[in-house]
Amino acid sequence: MKYADEFRDKAIGLGLARAIRSEADPQRPYRFMEFCGGHTHAISRYGLEDMLPKNVRMIHGPGCPVCVLPAGRIDMAIRLAERPEVILCVYGDLMRVPGSQGASLLKAKARGADVRMVYSTVDAIRIAEESPEHEIVFFAIGFETTTPPTAVMIRHAEKKQLENFSVFCNHVLTPPAMQKILESPDIRSIGRAEIDGFVGPAHVSIVIGTGPYEVFAEEFGKSVVISGFEPLDMMQAILMLVRQVNEHRSEVENQYSRAVTRGGNPRAKEEVCDIFELRDAFEWRGLGLVPHSGLKLKQTYARFDAEICFSMSELRVADNPACECGAILRGVKKPVDCELFGTVCTPETPMGSCMVSSEGACAAHWTYGRFRDRQRKRAS
Amino acid sequence: MKYADEFRDKAIGLGLARAIRSEADPQRPYRFMEFCGGHTHAISRYGLEDMLPKNVRMIHGPGCPVCVLPAGRIDMAIRLAERPEVILCVYGDLMRVPGSQGASLLKAKARGADVRMVYSTVDAIRIAEESPEHEIVFFAIGFETTTPPTAVMIRHAEKKQLENFSVFCNHVLTPPAMQKILESPDIRSIGRAEIDGFVGPAHVSIVIGTGPYEVFAEEFGKSVVISGFEPLDMMQAILMLVRQVNEHRSEVENQYSRAVTRGGNPRAKEEVCDIFELRDAFEWRGLGLVPHSGLKLKQTYARFDAEICFSMSELRVADNPACECGAILRGVKKPVDCELFGTVCTPETPMGSCMVSSEGACAAHWTYGRFRDRQRKRAS
Amino acid sequence: MKAHRRKVDIKHGCVDLSHGSGGRAMSQLISGLFHEAFGNEWLARGNDQSAFDVGAGRMVMTIDGYVVSPLFFPGGNIGSLAVHGTVNDIAMAGARPLYLSASFIIEEGFRFSDLKMIADSMGQAAQSAGVHIITGDTKVVERGKADGLFISTAGVGLVPEGFDFSAENARVGDRVLISGTLGDHGVAIMSKRQNLAFETEIVSDSVALHDLVARMVAAGGHGIRLMRDPTRGGLAATLNEIAQQSELGFSLQQEAIPVKPGVAAACELLGLDPLNVANEGKLVAIVSPDVAGAVLAAMRAHPLGRDAADIGEAVPDDHHFVQMATSFGGARIVDWLSGEQLPRIC
Amino acid sequence: MKAHRRKVDIKHGCVDLSHGSGGRAMSQLISGLFHEAFGNEWLARGNDQSAFDVGAGRMVMTIDGYVVSPLFFPGGNIGSLAVHGTVNDIAMAGARPLYLSASFIIEEGFRFSDLKMIADSMGQAAQSAGVHIITGDTKVVERGKADGLFISTAGVGLVPEGFDFSAENARVGDRVLISGTLGDHGVAIMSKRQNLAFETEIVSDSVALHDLVARMVAAGGHGIRLMRDPTRGGLAATLNEIAQQSELGFSLQQEAIPVKPGVAAACELLGLDPLNVANEGKLVAIVSPDVAGAVLAAMRAHPLGRDAADIGEAVPDDHHFVQMATSFGGARIVDWLSGEQLPRIC
Amino acid sequence: MCLAIPAEVTKLLPDEMAVASVDGVSKEVSVVLIEDLAVGDYIIIHVGYALTKIDPDEARRTLELMRELSTEGQGAMQ
Amino acid sequence: MCLAIPAEVTKLLPDEMAVASVDGVSKEVSVVLIEDLAVGDYIIIHVGYALTKIDPDEARRTLELMRELSTEGQGAMQ
């Protein structure tokens, strides 16, 4: 795999690890949040934690669109899928996400709801064309990376004059959530994370560019490095963050220059702007209501908005009170700090958002990293 | 089973057999046609042939509504069932009846047509109510016995204002077919059966009474006995026919006086008259076009007539030229006289109408009686 | 940090695709439900196959798929049926049934509570037949790709020294013995089909016949030519098959053939012949005339053979016809049924 | 007057309900299609079970249901798979596979031509594995009540004296051997799923492993603790099961685990881990360290073990973790997959 | 097709339906085609409909006649 | 969810589609979001869409930089 394999080179990786170890000041902690679940997953998959010195700690952020989807939105989707005329098309990641009372789309499907896994929005359009007697709803989720394909699809549906197609929109935005973490008003109850810098998600920046992160460097004084997802990318980004901290710089640097520019992809941004507009606020699991963090269809595309077409009423479900996701997503606590972790809450039966997809902090730790807890225990 | 078991008494049966043997003149043949397939089936099932003297011969008539249905009507029903919106409800007997080129409803169902076996017209109405998004067509076949239930159902559908229900009507009448046998214009090619009397079907006469048969006694000089379907009923009826022949009487006698009257069932007749009217002619397998032998829905019920609702075009299919059904149904030939019998043509792969249902002359002989052919061969 | 194995929620839960995907959910379903129901040392080892010791000799193997609809019927369910049917096919070889294996194909959405009832029935049926379900497999398919649950059950058994029951063994002059009334199972199933629905007190005869067989073998020894359970297609299909394989005919006496009045009545209602209707707890034995009396006596002495009868004999016939003298005094052929639209009865 | 048995019209015909109802149509299908494909002396006897002679010793029995979708896939079809999978489960006990039985559950409308191709593949697979399909069963269900065809295949085999492979046999220090590249079968299947559809030259590895096993047993003898074929759930599920049963952990080297570049690429595309993807022609062997070299050499000398590798060892671990040193230099757990929505791969 | 069997009316139901029984087998049938039906009557049922009532006196008479004819036959042979 | 991988464009198709290949695995993807695409280009694909082209020079430079940094690290440790 060109542009992947070369960035997985063990020797270079060990060299970068040594560089990090030699440059990081053993007297101080380095606390970097990788916002994106993709990064969380890569850290776990390649075992990067073992390669970093103890005082360089990665904090898993809320950047998994599956994890942050509130249970109420899942319940809404289930209600929709249960309508006999509706076929709900979803990305596979969503099937097991828990709604209220242990419900999930997987279980709804088992009980008869027509839920179809799709790989791409293109498949949803095809299904709509093949099933004119059904209402096809695409359950759209994702960050800025995933929004343009949804926008393109709505434009296609318009062009093809599809009348049995709509979108249940749950697209969310990265920067407002980062801001929420930094200035969370409920600091007293959850605590505020001490974060020295952010590993920014390259796939988001392919679309929106690096510009939108400048506010975090300028206003919040945080170091930001936009990083690719291969292990060498991440090791380099961490080294860059260590250097920024050491040098008391707070800048937005672009590690993934092979695909990310300051301005992003203009076509993709235009597609999104044409079709979507900001919601006043959107609820995130673990973070609560985050202002201007979600997208909805513009009024002119209301006929493709499932929330309008089906008069969907907003459902709110309280998160499990024992779940520490809120604190974990802010970097205040670690999965093992949650008393449900690994006992009641596992990937088979997730109680909270972080246990849902393999990109969630708790799931990644359970699936790939939990052996370390024992090592720590033994060490202590 | 009251009113059945007592009419299956072996001792009385043997006594009636002896009576027939003693009263039948060994010097002359007695050729009686049991018009009805139900009688054919009873003869085979109880082995009555063995109990009659050789010169009293039963000729199997065309009275099986399944057997006489032309292949074209089956093709029409298959085309209908293949329409995606149509659910075709049929009596189970119809599933294997061959259309053209080996087609059948059973095979059409296997290939995806929605064909449902029903026990009663009541089930067809229920299916129509349960499946408002489908068009339910009832494939109506049968003689006078079976027509009143169809009529009742159409009246119900009207009362319930069912808009997704219709009937593909193939109801036929007994007397015109009997008349066709007696005065067939194509006598030269097929030959005319020598028939001394008819065993008339009691179940038909429960509805229409004995009156409609008087023409055969009066105009054609044939003896007629309306008979029940238990073996004693049939033995008695045969004895009554032997006596009529011996006494040179040609009358309509009623053996089944426990349920048949001269006038029949007035309610049932009224239901039928309200809804159906005579077709000018209807095609019978083996007999060809028979004038005034079929029913169709009256103009006022046209909205329940599938032939009109679905603009069904009449399909005609030539019968297999080697098939001797025409001659067999007229009593001119016997199943074994057909060279296809038991080799190419068996109940699994019927070539002609008489092999279709267990009431058909060929099928009944194959299923129950073919061991006799060997006995005959040995004897000769 | 060991994940505590939460029990499958049998009361409210249902099977979903995760229960068939080889992960932890599947393993929990298997251990929490099937192992519990079948509980034995072989399953507990958790292998994809199970081993057992055998003495030298002759074994039989059989398999049947069970697709009965409805899954629960008067007198049993698909689970008990899936044990009885396979045990019987082993027993029909004169063999002692030993071990079963079961393959479950489950439609997503199938209720755990139903699955448990079925598995429990299998476990009980196996236990009372003295066999063990030592290995199995579970697959889950999407909704609309199966009809709730299909079970395929294979089994092995040990044939006593020198026995070789087989369909070609019948000889002219042999007697045809039947172990009891015909058609009970099929009628019980049909009474529950929506479009036929009728009320009857007839229940399925589904039962394991190995013990009856053992008594018969003890009584008749090598005078028994073969046995068969007249399941799908009923007695008619079974005797026609034997007639073909053994190249002879049969001559039956209708009066001797036991049929319950309720079964006869249901058959009249539906236009069926009890001889074509399925049984799941009856056997036909073809036995040499010199042991027929002893075997019949042994059958009648056993609770499952109380209504056993000698219903006819094997006759020379190069057409391999099964003929019957009717109760009314005539004669007729008893043929296979011709692809009638019977419900799924096994 | 004998009805000549017309052959089933394999080119144009399809299965309808009459082929499952126990009548002549069913008997014609079975003899005209299945017996032809599997042709052997046992089936020819036409019984509901088949008998065979065994020497005293230890036997294994196994069963698997096959519900793969699509039925035909690059490198095989459900028929070959249904033989290989069951032969392999027998072979994994170190046993010599002997006899199979097959249960077919067919949806009405299934084309005879497809059925014949599948049955022929089964026959060929059985022949080249040296086993016989000695008994079977055929059921037909209504359209929409199955997904074309399901096959359940049971099998028996003979275990060599003194061998008792079982999942609880692994010991700390044992080596983990794998017979070849991982994930080929699963990727080949997934490439044909409508919503995933991608082009690849990867074909299923579906094959019978009994001969490879025999060579391994010859080389490693009682130093081999157990073998298992990493099918559904892939290597990850298999090793986690063994870890649980043997109450230890495993420590793997990612670099040692053979994965084809095309499989790796497809997994990247789909977000899957090759260690969770199914195989149908690979085995994992847990062997004592002193025979590991000899067994590995024997594997590599066999065409089906050309890419065999020693990928790690059993370690003490009361959490029964399967850990892996990643190619990149870190470490991680290799867990079961968590009910992902994989297609039906076996 | 013209399959019809005698059954006893064991219960009258609304909507011109009734329960008809034969040897412990009972089934709901339509009795819309019949007048003056009472529990205990015997009817002929066909495709789920009662076609007529059975006249018990006529049935008895027919059976008696059959017995007579049968004995005559016997006499004739002897 | 943000899973995206680099792939080579091996064929341009009508309707702003293209075939993208990775190690012999190829898949049709939408390239509606990309300008000036040519066969041989490498793209980043995500949920069936190409999000951008990969700049080969930048990729080379990044890798060189990594090598340098890695050797520096090596130096530092020695």
Ligand code: SF4
């Ligand atoms: S382990 Fe589960 S309950 Fe605890 S914080 Fe994580 S997701 Fe929430």
Ligand code: SF4
């Ligand atoms: S045997 Fe077949 S072909 Fe010949 S007359 Fe009878 S139905 Fe026709």
Ligand SMILES: [Mg+2]
């Ligand atoms: Mg729906």
Ligand SMILES: [Mg+2]
């Ligand atoms: Mg249709």
Ligand SMILES: [Mg+2]
């Ligand atoms: Mg069997």
Ligand SMILES: [Mg+2]
């Ligand atoms: Mg069986």
Ligand SMILES: [Mg+2]
């Ligand atoms: Mg298995």
Ligand SMILES: [Mg+2]
């Ligand atoms: Mg059997």
Ligand SMILES: [Mg+2]
């Ligand atoms: Mg197995």
Ligand SMILES: [Mg+2]
């Ligand atoms: Mg297996």
Ligand SMILES: [Mg+2]
């Ligand atoms: Mg069988």
Ligand SMILES: [Mg+2]
């Ligand atoms: Mg296995």
